[in-house]
Amino acid sequence: DAGVIQSPRHEVTEMGQEVTLRCKPISGHDYLFWYRQTMMRGLELLIYFNNNVPIDDSGMPEDRFSAKMPNASFSTLKIQPSEPRDSAVYFCASSLYPGQGYEQYFGPGTRLTVT
Amino acid sequence: GENVEQHPSTLSVQEGDSAVIKCTYSDSASNYFPWYKQELGKRPQLIIDIRSNVGEKKDQRIAVTLNKTAKHFSLHITETQPEDSAVYFCAASLNTGKLIFGQGTTLQVKP
Numbered sequence: 001d002a003g004v005i006q007s008p009r010h011e012v013t014e015m016g017q018e019v020t021l022r023c024k025p026i027s028g029h030d031y032l033f034w035y036r037q038t039m040m041r042g043l044e045l046l047i048y049f050n051n052n053v054p055i056d057d058s059g060m061p062e063d064r065f066s067a068k069m070p071n072a073s074f075s076t077l078k079i080q081p082s083e084p085r086d087s088a089v090y091f092c093a094s095s096l097y098p099g100q101g102y103e104q105y106f107g108p109g110t111r112l113t114v115t
Numbered sequence: 116g117e118n119v120e121q122h123p124s125t126l127s128v129q130e131g132d133s134a135v136i137k138c139t140y141s142d143s144a145s146n147y148f149p150w151y152k153q154e155l156g157k158r159p160q161l162i163i164d165i166r167s168n169v170g171e172k173k174d175q176r177i178a179v180t181l182n183k184t185a186k187h188f189s190l191h192i193t194e195t196q197p198e199d200s201a202v203y204f205c206a207a208s209l210n211t212g213k214l215i216f217g218q219g220t221t222l223q224v225k226p
Contacts, residue, residue, distance in 0.1 A: 031212045043159070043204060043216045056213060091158065095212060103149070104214060106158040 004107035006092050012113045018080040021110045024073055025094030033104060034067055034077050035091040043091075049075065050097075082114045117142040119207050121217025129225055134195050136220045138205035139187040145207040148181060148188045149214070153202045162203075163190070195224045 005024040013019055025032045033048040047057040052069045060067070064083070069075040079086055089111050093104040118141040128134050140148075149164035165172045165179045165188065172179050176195075181188040192199055202221050206214040 033214075042218045045213065045215070048213060050212065055211075097212070103161050103164070106160070108158055 006107035016081045021077040023075045023092030029094035030097045031095045033093040037089045117215040119217040127223045134192045136190045140207040147208040151204045
């Protein structure tokens, strides 16, 4: 398996633009997580899905952020409109159902810069 | 909700020395405690984990201990090497799959 795949790896955009980050989880994994990492706030969970259904979105900063998982092999995180404070590395991770093992496998991340 | 505190935020040791990173958690129902290592510019990767029914687990030079009564757990790295230099994150989880991460410890191993 290729592991968790994220695209793009780097994104530079201007304030006010829409940004869409993409993730393909490991095949067979039931859980998908979106994290944001910054120096100031560390590694924050934004939202996670179980079997394509959002379970906990309490970490989503505000209405400008939205996430979808239309099928088991694809998820998106959208920011509209983007702001400079959204600059961060965004990680997607996936895992099997907790009863079988908790390890979360992280993707390579998307480094987002909003100017 | 669950909260995880991690100390120290930075740690510098001489090659060959031991390093210890400590974490405390708030929710006594948490039952899974992984440790992730993140090298500069890379993704976090699991290095060791422990479940609440176990007090200690060891894998070569790394070990994790868990004290459920005190609600704290620690990562021990012995005979540190320069390649151990990285940021280490502890985390805690209830039986939901959701991990709550500590703030991270930057470990520097000086040759």
